[in-house]
Amino acid sequence: MRKINWFFGILLLAIISFAPVKAEVDLKQGKKLHDAKCMFCHKPDSPTFYTRKNRDIKSYDSLKTRVETCANRLKIPWFPDEEVTDVTAYMNAEFYKFKKEAAKK
Numbered sequence: 001m002r003k004i005n006w007f008f009g010i011l012l013l014a015i016i017s018f019a020p021v022k023a024e025v026d027l028k029q030g031k032k033l034h035d036a037k038c039m040f041c042h043k044p045d046s047p048t049f050y051t052r053k054n055r056d057i058k059s060y061d062s063l064k065t066r067v068e069t070c071a072n073r074l075k076i077p078w079f080p081d082e083e084v085t086d087v088t089a090y091m092n093a094e095f096y097k098f099k100k101e102a103a104k105k
């Protein structure tokens with residue numbers, strides 16, 4: 001019985017210590033994906049499309065939705081929890097700079 005408890009203890013520890021790593025966003029990966037797939041329509045040079053005054057996107061959530069929409073339109077198979085999250089985080093860090101939600105994810 002003691003052995004089993006040890007086993008589950010260590011297993012639990014492993015899960016707890018690995019979980020945050022998996023949930024972390026990868027800005028570099030986001031930039032890489034964005035630059036590879038999105039640049040031919042959205043060239044982030046001046047005048048910048050993403051940072052223009054009358055841009056559509058007003059929140060982190062709608063940014064994420066738009067990333068997903070643009071990817072879907074282009075038939076790019078990105079997962080919401082992985083590529084879409086990374087690209088959204090990158091775009092937010094680089095262009096949109098929404099505060100609260102950026103800290104959350």
Ligand code: HEC
Pocket residue numbers: 034037038039040041042049050054055056057063066067070071074076087
């Ligand atoms: C075929 C051209 C094209 C490609 C490639 C493209 N988009 Fe777009 N995107 C558009 C157009 C056109 C708009 C503006 C009109 C609209 O909202 O549909 C837009 C708007 C956006 C906006 C909103 C900009 C604003 O006003 O703040 C975001 C964010 C965005 N795209 C993200 C992406 C991402 C991420 C990718 C790569 C997966 C991507 N787009 C690839 C054509 C494209």
